[in-house]
Amino acid sequence: MTTPLLQAKDLRIAFYGVKAADGVNLEIREGEFLAIIGPNGSGKTTFLNLCTGYLRPSSGEVYLDGKPITAMAPRTIARRGIARAFQIPQLFLDQSVLDNLMIAVAAKRGIWVPFKALGAEGRRQEAEELLALVGLDREAGQLAGTLPEGRRKLLDIVIALALKPRLVLLDEPTSGVSTIERFTLMETLMGALRQAKVTALFVEHDMDVVQRYADRVVVWDSGSVMAEGPPSVVFKDERVLRNVVGVA
Amino acid sequence: MLDTLIPLAVDGLASAALIFFVAVGLTLVFSVLRVLNVAHGSFYSIGAYVAASVGLWIAGAGLNPWLSFPALILSAAIVAALFGPLVERCLMRWTYGKSEAIQILVTFGLFLILEDLQRIVFGVSSLAEDTPMQLLGSTRIGGVIYLNYQLLLIALAALVVIGLRVLLTKTRIGRLVTAVVADREMAQSIGINTNRVFILSFSLGVFLAALGGALATPTAGAAPGLGAETMVLAFAVAAIGGLGQIEGAALAAIIVGLARVLAIYFAPELDAVAPYIVMLVVLLIRPYGLFGQAATRRI
Amino acid sequence: MRAALFLIALVVLALAPVAAPWLQFVLTLAIAKGFAALGVAVLLRGGLISIGHAMFYAVSAYAIAFLARAGVNEFVLLLLLGTFASAVAGLVVGAFMVRYRAIFFAMLNLAMSMVLYALISKLYGITGGTDGMRLAVPSFFGVTLDKARFDTALYYAGIVLMVGVGYGVQRYLASPLGHALSAVHTNELRLEYLGVPVRIVLLIAYTISAALAGIGGAIAAMAIGHILPEFAFWTASGHLVLVAVLGGIGGVAGPFIGSLFLEVLHTVAVGITDAWNLIIGVALIGVIFFLPSGLYGLLRRRSGEPA
Incomplete structure (x- = not known):
């Protein structure tokens, strides 16, 4: 098996006792569109912050192409090929x-x-x-x-x-956008991503968007990965339906 | 060595107490209004001129010299009543929420205006009036003579620290101020009259600066250019303590006072530089001052 | 149209001392302060307000006084070395300053300038303390001139420098580096995430701004011939910010326009009123509140809400 493009190993960080990342293990493979879903406050944005050097994990490592990039400055990580779009532009x-x-x-x-x-x-x-x-x-x-x-x-x-970039991290690309515009935005975005041949990870709240565009879904809960797989599988999982989709 | 250092220390702490009054006013205004008032030092020099004038008038009119003590405080109160509400309503409030550059420029404009006003009203000569210091005399401890007035200044500074703390935590208006400091929008939304809090806090800040100036007259008199000098010293003390920190300003004033004493003792030419060197060192190690905290940003 | 206006302004400047000789000294000083104010304006583009920039003005002036004492007596050398001294000082001081923003940046600059001021005024043996240092009339491109002719030469050299250096600064501000500087002001986080080393962008701007203040200090030192600690006092720094803002920090010409306008007005006003600072203070506040267009991007609120 080839080295994953991005790999997080046992990332941990806590704010005032709240574990925003509690042993996160995650891999992103070259060329895939990976969606992260999960309830508010489950640590999705924190994960992006950890991957881009905005936050330093208290333990654990992040690898890009198998090389550690943990706790490098955001600008260094940006130069290495991870770009980021923000929830608030x-x-x-x-x-x-x-x-x-x-x-x-x-x-x-x-x-x-x-x-x-x-x-x-x-x-x-x-x-x-x-x-x-x-x-x-x-x-x-x-x-x-x-x-x-x-x-x-x-x-x-x-x-x-x-x-x-080789990998782009998108934090809720469709939040703040009306439901009608949402799919137009996603179509434009996916077209651009495909043309640029970029691997993408996106945090998303809209389950319809996730179901339609993601190759793989990672379900987040209380700072760690609760389930992962293709949308068709994940969205049949009882626990996911109850804890995440129901809430969202 | 101690025989020289201890009297020097009292000297240093007494002058630090005067700067403390200005710095704590600056810090208080900053924490409530979130504006760094570059003209704050001018209230010190205006306070000094008013107090010296009132003192000279009392002496000239042949009134009871002990009246010169309440006159010092009254002078500061006059300055605060005259300038506090007026400046806050007409000028400061237009700068709330604006960029620091705007705030600094507007208050620098105010500084220029106040400097000229002071020169036009009081002229360019210095005034001296030392009745209060003479009245209190001195104490002899272990062969060293201390000016009682200087000891009074140090005690007053300590009293102001305690008084402000009590005011902010135990009184109704103090709690309103604390609420506005903690979260202005929230305070507004629960119906706190923030305008009143701004006027009161700013006026209290002016009072403290003017009090520093008034209390300085018996030992140092009033002179032109005092405002500009005091401003940067108060800045330094407030920054060392952490902007917005009352106890921080007190500790910073003590450190600066003692640093000057050491400078005078070991390297007299460094006396005037000492406060700024302390400030540079502290801010390089703790950018937000001894007691200050960084604001965090959400993304 | 703008080119024509610019040319007319230059011709007026060049001819002004011929029509009114007393103006020459005033205008030379105005150009000197204009350079320093331009330095302040460069930093303002990055959202950084320095109330200590007079220190670089003073560094250059004192460097020239020391050089002259050591026997360097040529305008070109003094100008270059004085500016170089300020640039080096800017690089060293800037290396610390670029870690700070907003109030803290302003205050640390203030503290730094006050350290310099206090040292200059106390170290009598070296700097002459509050008596200052005198500067003899230097030669001009190897030609020895009397005081009056040197002053004239200095004035026209100042105009040439203003145009030449101004053009260079304009190019810098229009380059990616200059845009990155403005971007620090509007969104430092985004810039960092673009892989741009923000502190180096700021350090370059800081060094340039110190060098600009240095050019001003050099011209002022040679025009006045007497260098005083007051060159570094914080109110002098405050005036530089004032000049930059009154003139508008939008273009390179702004600070020079502000400076020329203020100096000439000051000279005229001193004969009529003694409340000059009061008038300037009111004018400054008026410009900030009622002429925001003269303030360019400054009046825009933090976190970029439209003005």
Whole structure:
């Protein structure tokens, strides 16, 4: 068997006695779309924070391609190929949509070009292509702060994709988006992910979205993995139905 | 060595007590209003000028010299009543929730205004009035002479620490203030009149700064430029203690006072630098001060 | 249109001392302070407010005084070395400062500048204490000039520097590095997650801003010929922030416009009123509350809610 792209081994962390990660073991294989579901406060976002270096586990290891990345700084982990989109989009709100993306492109290619314009050297072109890929090209000149929530989510995700990551972590990509828009957003997103050939892990509340798009589902409960498998199997599990789907 | 150091320490602590009054006001205002008031030091110098003027008037009018003690406190109260509500309502409240850069600039503008006002009203000469110090005399302990007034200053500072703590924990208004500090939005939503809390807290801060200035007149008098100097010292003390921390400011004032004493004893030219060096060292080790805590951010 | 305005402004600046000779000294100082205010404005772009930047102004000025004492007596050398001294000081101090934000950044800069101020005013043997240090008239590109001619040469050199260095700063701010600096202000977390070393971005900005203050300090030192501890006092730093904000931190020209405007107005006003600080204080507060457009991105609230 090949090395998993990302592997978490026995991750543990607690806040004020609450165990947000209580021995998490998880593998993500190259090319899959893995969904994490579970009740609020079960430690899903904490897991993303642990994988990206925002939090340091009290014990356990995270491996990328079999090499430990535990407790590295977020920027180091980002450079190694894990990008992240946030539950609350993290944008440069007072810059244009295009600038937001050009900064991301520049971050990937190297920002140490002190006297070249941000849009020079093909950065503008690359950013515009990415925007077109998710249909944000018409809003390119708008300030990011003026976008509606759904478009912000999309911009946040495409910023992550601009890093050409090997793995992208999406924290509730459809939260704050209306049910009607939800599937449009997911279709655009999946198209972009496939085209960029990125492995993705997403935390999601909407069971319909999970059922339709995930290759594999991991069910979270009280800081550890309670069940995992393909959606068709997991959603037949009595415990899952009672504890997670029923609640959500 | 101790024979020299102990009187020096009393000296250092007495001057630290004066800075403490200013710093604790600054810290109190910061924790309630969440604004660092760069003009805070000006209330110290205005307090000093008002107290010196009142003191000189009492002496000139031939009144009972013991009146000069309540006059010091009354002077601070006058300054607080005059400036507290006015500045808070007309200026400070427009800066709530704005970026630190805006807050610092607006209060720097206030500083410039107050400096000129003070110069226009009181002129550019310094005033001295030391009746209270003369009245109290001195005590001789173990062959060393201590000014009673300095001992009084240290005692008053201790009293202010205790008084503020009691005020904040035992009184109704104090608990309202504490609630606003803990969670402004929540306090508003449960019907606390936050405006009143802001006015009162700011005025109390002004009073404490002016009190520091008033109490300084018997030993140091009032002079132009005092506001700017006091401001940075109070900053340093508040930052060392941790912004918003009353006991922190007290401990910081003691540390700074003693650091200056050591500086005067071992390297006199470093006297003025000592507080800032202490501040740099403390903030490099504990960025949020001795008693301060970092704000956490959710993502 | 903008190019035409810019050219007209330059011509007016160049001709002003011919029409009114007393203006030359005022304008030279205004350009000097403009450089320092530009340094402050660069940091403001990153959301960092320094109320201690006069220290770099003073570092350069005192470095020049020491160099002159050691026998260096050439404008170009003094300017370069003075600026270099400030840049090095900025690099060293900045290495500590970039760990802090907001109030703490402002306060630590303040503390640092007060350490410098206190040291300069106390160390009589080295710095002349509160008497300051005198500076003889240097040669200009190898040519020995009398005081009046040197001052004129210095003024025009200042204008050339303003245009040249200003252009460089403009290019820097428009580059990915400059955009990353603004991005620190709006969303540091996102920047970190883009793999950008935020502290290095800030350290570069801090060093540049110190060097800019250094250019200003060098020009001021040579224009005044007498260097005092007050160069480093915190109120001087406060004035630099004031100038940067009054002029607007949106463009590179802003701080210079603010500085020229204020210095000329000051010179005129001193003859009429003695409440100059009061007027400036009111004006500053007025600009902040009623002319937010002059403040560019500053007035936007934290965490990026639209203004």
